Structures are given as C-alpha cells and as structure tokens.
Amino acid sequence: MTLQSILLPLLVQIGLTCFLILWMAKERTVLFKRREIKWQDIALRQTPWPGRVQQIGNCFENQFEIPVLFYVLVVLAITAKKADLLFVVMEWLFVATRLAHAYVFTTSNYVPLRGQFFIVGTIILFLMWVIFAIQIFAGPSLGAL
Secondary structure (H helix, E strand, C coil): CCHHHHHHHHHHHHHHHHHHHHHHHHHHHHHHHCCCCCHHHHCCCCCCCCHHHHHHHHHHHHCCCHHHHHHHHHHHHHHCCCCCHHHHHHHHHHHHHHHHHHHHHHCCCCHHHHHHHHHHHHHHHHHHHHHHHHHHHHCCCCCCC
16 A cells, blocks of 8 residues: 555544634634633633534544544554555545544534444444554564564
8 A cells, every 4th residue: 555545544534633623713713802702711621612612622622532543553554564455444434434423523413423423433443453453463573673
C-alpha cells in the first residue's frame, strides 16, 4: 500500500476534528460577541453553553477519545510496515463510523443511533489492533531495535 492510501483516512479523521473545532469556535464566538457568555463563565471549565453549542463541543472533545488509538495504530502500522489492503479498508470503515457518529451527534443527537456508530467503530478499531498484534508477534522477528 502507498503511504498516501494509508494516510488518507487518517487525514479525513483529522479534517473532521478540524471542522468541528472551527464550527465550535464560530458558535462560541457568536455568544461572546452577543455578550450571552462572558469569559468568567467558563474560566473554571463550567459549561454555560447553550445546548446546541455544547453538543458541537462535546462532539469535538469526543474526537480525542477513541480516535487517539486510531492515530497511534496508523503510525505504528506504517513504522512496522504492516499496513496492507485489509488495514486500509478497515481504516476507511472506522473513519466512516466516526463521520456518521459526528453527523448524528451534531444533528438529531439520537443517542441509540449515535451509540451504534460508536460501538461499530470501536469494534473495527479493536479488530485492527488485534490483527496488528498478531502480525507483529506471529510475524518474523524485528531483531534488536
């Protein structure tokens, strides 16, 4: 697999995270400009944000939970030269579940559906880690690093 094909799903996931932080910043800036929220209201991480703004913020924060394990795995798979076609297909499936999860999170926020996307994505990522571990430990030894 080419480096580009391996990194593209990761870059799409990073793009989702960047989109969400920009959207969150825009929504929060509007509230500050209207003086509906003051910096003192958030100085100690209080959550005075209206529901919609909190929803976007929570979705953004969620990108630093399970996806962090995805980022680490992609870097390790590239380094260990274990990113094959199956890996890239599973990357895309994981990222698709993250996009769907974020869409539901920031629109209807219907938790049963959002939860299904989260669970499927987490299972895919877990399987990716299992396959990677098997390839590392069942494959030829890397020798002294």
